[in-house]
Amino acid sequence: MGIEVAVRGLTKSYGTRNIWQDITLTLPAGEVSVMLGPSGTGKTVFLKSLIGLVEPEQGSVLVDGVDMVRSRERDVYEARKTFGLMFQDGALFGSMNLFDNIAFPLREHTRKKESEIRRVVMERLEMVGLIGDEGKLPGEISGGMRKRAGLARALVLDPQIILCDEPDSGLDPVRTAFTSQLLIDLNAQIDATMLIVTHNLDIAATVPDNMGMLFRRRLVTFGPREVLLTSEEPVVAQFLSGSRSGPIGMSEEKDAAALAREAEAPAPGPLNAVPRKLVPQLEPTPGLPERQAVRRRRERVRGLLDDLPPAARHAVEADLAQDRAPLPRRTSTARRDAADPQAPTLAAGRAHPVGAEAEPKERS
Numbered sequence: 229m230g231i232e233v234a235v236r237g238l239t240k241s242y243g244t245r246n247i248w249q250d251i252t253l254t255l256p257a258g259e260v261s262v263m264l265g266p267s268g269t270g271k272t273v274f275l276k277s278l279i280g281l282v283e284p285e286q287g288s289v290l291v292d293g294v295d296m297v298r299s300r301e302r303d304v305y306e307a308r309k310t311f312g313l314m315f316q317d318g319a320l321f322g323s324m325n326l327f328d329n330i331a332f333p334l335r336e337h338t339r340k341k342e343s344e345i346r347r348v349v350m351e352r353l354e355m356v357g358l359i360g361d362e363g364k365l366p367g368e369i370s371g372g373m374r375k376r377a378g379l380a381r382a383l384v385l386d387p388q389i390i391l392c393d394e395p396d397s398g399l400d401p402v403r404t405a406f407t408s409q410l411l412i413d414l415n416a417q418i419d420a421t422m423l424i425v426t427h428n429l430d431i432a433a434t435v436p437d438n439m440g441m442l443f444r445r446r447l448v449t450f451g452p453r454e455v456l457l458t459s460e461e462p463v464v465a466q467f468l469s470g471s472r473s474g475p476i477g478m479s480e481e482k483d484a485a486a487l488a489r490e491a492e493a494p495a496p497g498p499l500n501a502v503p504r505k506l507v508p509q510l511e512p513t514p515g516l517p518e519r520q521a522v523r524r525r526r527e528r529v530r531g532l533l534d535d536l537p538p539a540a541r542h543a544v545e546a547d548l549a550q551d552r553a554p555l556p557r558r559t560s561t562a563r564r565d566a567a568d569p570q571a572p573t574l575a576a577g578r579a580h581p582v583g584a585e586a587e588p589k590e591r592s
C-alpha cells in the first residue's frame with residue numbers, strides 16, 4: 229500500500245515573492261488526491277517541494293519518518309525512491325526509444341538483469357496501453373502517448389507515492405477521459421498514494437478521493453472530494469464552473485476595482501456559473517481489482533462527518549448508504565438525499581460555504 233504524506237505549515241518564497249504559505253494537509257495512504265488552482269498559484273512548486281526538489285523556508289513534509297525539507301540529503305535521496313513522478317511533457321530522453329526511456333530508472337538504480345528489466349518494462353507498457361510502441365522515439369509519437377510513456381517510467385521502481393503534474397495538458401477531451409480511467413486503474417492495481425495537479429474539471433470531478441485548491445498564496449481547502457465539489461466558496465465555485473465572474477481573473481487575481489465593477493454588472497448568461505452535477509467517481513475497468521482505497525476512505529471519512537459542511541456531509545452520507553454498510557447516524561437523511569434529484573450540484577449555490585464555521589479540519 230502507498231504511504232501517507234504529511235505536509236505541515238509549508239511556506240515557499242522566491243526572493244521576496246511568496247508563492248504560498250502555511251500549507252497543511254495530509255495525502256492519505258493509497259488514496260488519490262487532486263490539487264487544483266489557477267495558473268501560477270504554485271501547484272508545480274508544491275509538487276516539487278514534496279520530493280525535496282524545491283526547498284521551502286518553513287514547514288515539513290513527512291514521508292515514512294523522513295522530513296523531505298530538513299532531513300539529511302542522503303535520507304531525502306533514499307525517500308525519493310518511494311516516489312514516481314510524471315511530468316507535464318513526459319520528460320523523456322529524445323534520443324532513446326520508449327523501451328530504453330522506461331528501462332532507464334531500472335538500469336540506473338537497480339542491479340536487475342536485462343531479462344528482468346524487459347519483463348518489468350513490458351508489464352508497465354501494457355498498463356499504459358503502449359505495447360507495440362516500445363521501439364518508437366518520443367518525437368515519433370503523440371503528446372498523449374508521451375505522457376503515458378512518462379507514467380510507465382514513473383512506475384518501474386514500484387513507487388508508493390505517484391505525483392502527476394497536469395496529466396491532461398495538451399490532450400483532447402477523449403484522451404483526457406482515457407487518462408482519468410488510466411489513473412483510477414493504476415490506483416486499483418498498485419494501491420499507491422497519488423497526487424494529481426490539474427486544471428481539468430472532468431478529472432477533478434471524477435478521479436480523486438480528496439481535493440484541494442491553491443489560491444492567493446493559501447490552501448483554500450483540502451479534504452474529501454465532496455467538500456470541494458459542493459463548496460460555495462466563491463473562488464472554488466468560479467473555478468469549478470469555469471465562470472469569468474468571481475475572484476479569479478486573467479492575471480492570477482482580480483484587483484478590488486474589477487471585482488467591484490463586476491458586482492455592479494455581473495457577466496451575462498453563459499459567462500456565469502454553469503451548474504455541474506456531483507457525478508460519481510470513476511470505478512476501475514471491469515476485470516481489474518477493486519480499489520482498496522475506497523473502503524479505507526469510507527471508514528476515514530465516516531469519522532469526519534460531524535466536521536463537514538452540510539452539503540458535503542449529505543453527499544458523503546449518500547455514498548456511505550450506497551455501500552450498505554451500517555451508518556452510525558443520520559441513515560434516513562442519507563437515503564433521502566441519495567434519491568433527491570436536487571442533491572448537491574457544483575456551483576449551484578445550495579451548498580454550505582466552506583467558511584470559518586464550516587470548514588472541516590484537515591486530519592490524517
Ligand SMILES: Nc1ncnc2c1ncn2[C@@H]1O[C@H](COP(=O)(O)OP(=O)(O)OP(=O)(O)O)[C@@H](O)[C@H]1O
Nearest residue numbers: 242247265266267268269270271272273274394427
Ligand atoms: N525557480 C524559480 N524561481 C523563481 N520563481 C519561480 C521558480 N519556479 C517557479 N517560480 C514561480 O512560482 C510561481 C508558481 O509557479 P508554478 O509553475 O508552480 O505554478 P502552477 O500553479 O503550476 O502554474 P500552471 O498551472 O500554469 O502550470 C510562478 O509565478 C513561477 O514564475
